[in-house]
Amino acid sequence: MINLILFGPPGSGKGTQALKLVKKFKLVHISTGDLFRFNLKNNTPLGLEAKKYIDKGALVPDKVTINMLKAKVLENPKVKGFIFDGFPRTKKQASALDRFLKGMDSEVTKLIMLDVPDDELVRRLKERGKTSGRADDKSKKIILNRLATYKEETIPVFDHYIKKGKSIKVWGVGDLEMIYKRLCLEIKEAK
Ligand code: ADP
Numbered sequence: 001m002i003n004l005i006l007f008g009p010p011g012s013g014k015g016t017q018a019l020k021l022v023k024k025f026k027l028v029h030i031s032t033g034d035l036f037r038f039n040l041k042n043n044t045p046l047g048l049e050a051k052k053y054i055d056k057g058a059l060v061p062d063k064v065t066i067n068m069l070k071a072k073v074l075e076n077p078k079v080k081g082f083i084f085d086g087f088p089r090t091k092k093q094a095s096a097l098d099r100f101l102k103g104m105d106s107e108v109t110k111l112i113m114l115d116v117p118d119d120e121l122v123r124r125l126k127e128r129g130k131t132s133g134r135a136d137d138k139s140k141k142i143i144l145n146r147l148a149t150y151k152e153e154t155i156p157v158f159d160h161y162i163k164k165g166k167s168i169k170v171w172g173v174g175d176l177e178m179i180y181k182r183l184c185l186e187i188k189e190a191k
Contacts, residue, residue: 001106002027002081002191005088006183007158008114010146011121011128012172013179017114018085020180025187028076031085035068036060037134057136057145059089059153066096073100081109091156110190111161112183114172118147 004027006014015031022029036054039047046068053060069087076082088094101107116124122143129137136142161167170182 001079001101001104002109002187003084003101003106004082004109004187004190005084005111005157005161006114007111007167008172009116009118009121009150009154010143011125012114012116013176014085014114016176017180017183018083021183021187022083024184025080025083027081027083028079029083029085030069030072030087032060032065032069032087032089033085035072054136055142057142057149059149062090062092062096065089066093069093069097070100088157089154091160094157094160108161108164108166110186111158111167112186113158113167113169114179115169116172120173121147 002025004021006018006021008014015033018029018031021027036047036050040051040054041047046064049064050060059065065087069084073082084097088097098108122140125137125143125146126140128134129143136146158167168186170179170186172179
């Protein structure tokens with residue numbers, strides 16, 4: 001099984017690239033952000049719980065997120081592998097993922113970070129806010145909060161996989177196709 005983590009700050013382009021990559025490599029895309037938004041839209045209990053955090057630009061509690069992720073993986077037996085997008089976002093989530101995959105005789109293959117400077121991220125998220133309808137993209141304060149949360153809680157995930165020799169960075173600024181090609185090279189190398 002191939003288990004890739006597409007990693008990076010909010011606005012780094014994970015979702016856009018993940019959609020292209022899953023087609024090419026025949027992997028299953030799991031975006032925890034998308035799953036939460038689906039639940040929000042349908043007013044499920046999970047969605048109502050998650051909304052409290054998402055609206056502030058904070059992370060949804062680990063327990064809720066991890067259980068949701070596991071359930072989604074188990075819905076897809078016998079696949080070639082996964083691209084995890086927006087997960088793991090805390091060290092606790094990373095350890096839970098490692099244990100979970102180990103139980104399936106598998107492991108994280110590689111973590112690829114899309115590297116984008118802060119000023120570019122803020123610009124992209126504000127731009128996205130005009131059309132995405134996402135409340136968390138509309139306010140500068142919430143955007144900055146998400147970036148701060150990323151640095152405090154999520155960067156440690158990059159370090160967690162560096163220790164295992166699995167983390168790498170890809171420059172995430174420039175032409176979409178170029179970035180896609182850089183990612184494809186990294187994935188081919190990992191397989
Ligand atoms: P972005 O990368 O633009 O921040 P996402 O769509 O990945 O957007 O996530 C949107 C929001 O959903 C996050 O700000 C957070 O509140 C919540 N969320 C997504 N993934 C996780 C996760 N792994 N752990 C906790 N909260 C999450």
